[in-house]
Amino acid sequence: MRLFARWTSWLVLPCVLMLRSAGAADGPIRVGIIGLDTSHVTAFTNGFKKAGEGSELAGVQVVAAYPGGSPDVDASRTRIAGFTQKLKDGGVEIVDSVEALLPKVDAILLESCDGRPHLKQARIVFAANEHAKHKLPMFIDKPIAASLADVLEIFRLAEASGTPCFTSSSLRYDPAIVALHDSEKYGSILGCDANSPCALEPHHPDLFWYGIHGVETLFTVMGPGCETVSCAATKETHFATGVWKDGRIGTFRGLRAGKEGYGVFVYGTKANGPCEPVKAGYDPLLAQIAKFFRTGKPPVSAAETIELVAFMQAASDSLQHHGEAIKISDVIAAARQENEHRK
Numbered sequence: 001m002r003l004f005a006r007w008t009s010w011l012v013l014p015c016v017l018m019l020r021s022a023g024a025a026d027g028p029i030r031v032g033i034i035g036l037d038t039s040h041v042t043a044f045t046n047g048f049k050k051a052g053e054g055s056e057l058a059g060v061q062v063v064a065a066y067p068g069g070s071p072d073v074d075a076s077r078t079r080i081a082g083f084t085q086k087l088k089d090g091g092v093e094i095v096d097s098v099e100a101l102l103p104k105v106d107a108i109l110l111e112s113c114d115g116r117p118h119l120k121q122a123r124i125v126f127a128a129n130e131h132a133k134h135k136l137p138m139f140i141d142k143p144i145a146a147s148l149a150d151v152l153e154i155f156r157l158a159e160a161s162g163t164p165c166f167t168s169s170s171l172r173y174d175p176a177i178v179a180l181h182d183s184e185k186y187g188s189i190l191g192c193d194a195n196s197p198c199a200l201e202p203h204h205p206d207l208f209w210y211g212i213h214g215v216e217t218l219f220t221v222m223g224p225g226c227e228t229v230s231c232a233a234t235k236e237t238h239f240a241t242g243v244w245k246d247g248r249i250g251t252f253r254g255l256r257a258g259k260e261g262y263g264v265f266v267y268g269t270k271a272n273g274p275c276e277p278v279k280a281g282y283d284p285l286l287a288q289i290a291k292f293f294r295t296g297k298p299p300v301s302a303a304e305t306i307e308l309v310a311f312m313q314a315a316s317d318s319l320q321h322h323g324e325a326i327k328i329s330d331v332i333a334a335a336r337q338e339n340e341h342r343k
Contacts, residue, residue, distance in 0.1 A: 029293050032105035033065035034098055034121050034263035035112025036083045037076035040141055040282070041065070043089060044109060056287040057207045063095040064104045068121070070114040073203060079113075098124045106294040107136040115143035115204060119150045126161040130265035137164040137296050139289050142216075143208045144305065148313045148335040149342075155302040156339075166298035167305055171196075171262060173284035174277040180221055187269030191249050193265040194218035198238050198254025206231075206238060206319065207312040211254040215312055217277075218242070221264055222250045224304045228325040240315040243325070252315075276306065306332065 008304050031048070033041055045132040046060070051057035067084045070076040089138060095101050098121055102108075106126055118140060129135045138158075142165040145151045171177060180186065196214030200206065207215060219226075226242040233239070238254035255261075263276040288299050307328060313335070314326040 005330045006123055019126060019322050027318060029060045029091050029107055029290075030105045030291070031060060031065045031107050033062055033087075033092075034108060034110045035068040035117075036065055036087060036100065037067075037069050037080040038083070038113040039079075039140070041083050041109075041111050042086050043282050044111075044289075045090065046287060048290070049090075049281055057283065057290050060107075060293060062087070062092055062109070064095055064101050065322055066095050066098050066101045066304045068112050068117065069343065070112070070117065073201065075201070076113050099128075102128050102136065104269055106134070106136065107134050109289075110138055110140040113140075114334040115146040115150075115208060119154055121318045122154055122165075123157065123320070126157040129163045135162050135296065137293050139292065140165065140167040142167065142169050142212045143204060146204045146208060148306075148309050148331065149338040151306060151309045151334050152332070153339055155306065158246065158302070163303075164296040164298055166292065166293065166300045168285065168288070168300050170215045170282050170285040171213050171217045172220045172300070172308050173288055175280055175284065176275055176278045177217060177220055177264070178284075180264075180266060180275060183266075183268065185271055186273065187270035189221055189248075189266055189268055191267040192218055192221040193251045194221065195251065195253040195255060195264070196262045197260040198256055200256075205313060205316045207240070207254060207315055208232065208253075208262070208309075209239060209310065211252065214252050215240075215308060217264055218250050219304065219308045219311070221266060224307050225305060226250070226328055229311050229318060229326055230323050230325040231315035231318040232321055232323050238315070239309070240318075241313060254257065257336060278286055310335075 002215045003216040030187045048057050048060045048062060049143060065087055067080055084094060106110035110121060112118060125136055125138055169188055194217045198211040199209060203210035223243045226244045227245050231240040240252045242250045263274060265274050292299060310328045310331045314328055314331045318324055
């Protein structure tokens with residue numbers, strides 16, 4: 001009976017989605033969460049819930065969620081029950097599959113802390129959107145995936161199905177980091193040294209699990225255009241150097257000892273100096289997500305995200321080649337070839 005129910009859900013799901021008004025973005029937006037094993041699920045749910053009238057976050061509400069979970073990742077296995085119960089206690093409906101979630105919502109937060117199942121979970125959303133009148137926009141939390149090949153496939157399927165989709169660390173929208181773009185103090189940015197905690201997780205390449213925060217900060221300051229990456233690592237530190245096509249150099253220092261903070265040191269046409277995030281919490285990111293859910297326009301391009309992930313993959317490849325500089329273009333080409341072999 002369970003197989004029959006799952007089969008019939010695939011027959012009716014596209015019909016249900018097609019009947020949903022495309023004008024959902026003009027009224028309250030019902031959000032569904034996939035994956036309840038990260039503190040982001042309660043922080044995001046409460047952030048939208050507490051938003052007052054007139055707030056950029058107002059009119060967005062998490063109404064349903066699918067727990068998911070990865071038994072071989074401690075950060076997932078040990079937290080999923082607690083976060084699931086918290087959402088349930090807060091009035092969020094808990095469902096037993098991604099398929100059961102989709103007809104209940106207007107937008108998706110893919111929050112599973114393990115990047116490995118993201119492609120599989122996202123495929124279900126893409127399949128439902130393919131024939132739907134109203135496309136469910138989807139935000140994919142970090143890490144977007146556990147391989148560059150999966151990232152390329154996620155964005156390929158998103159484009160093919162017409163699914164608005166983006167990913168981002170909250171640090172991209174920290175006010176202090178954003179202000180560096182038009183800084184009277186520093187002028188145009190000539191280089192940047194970014195740092196963040198860089199805990200490792202055995203199922204994810206070096207920087208994918210937590211170094212993503214500092215790498216995202218680096219790309220927020222420097223912008224896209226990185227061509228090569230070299231990397232060195234010890235037990236306590238990862239240090240990756242990127243060379244941009246215009247000759248600028250940006251670095252990422254991943255911290256696993258001492259004071260594990262977030263920040264950047266920028267080199268500008270007017271001045272050089274440090275900048276630390278103002279710790280504005282998640283609201284700046286949630287404002288971007290809410291706007292994205294209403295407009296269907298991703299604030300971060302797929303191309304920039306692919307380059308950012310390729311930077312992390314190139315850093316891992318560099319370590320395997322004794323610190324040799326690895327071309328971003330070669331890393332992306334290898335990932336595309338990997339996907340071709342999958343077919």
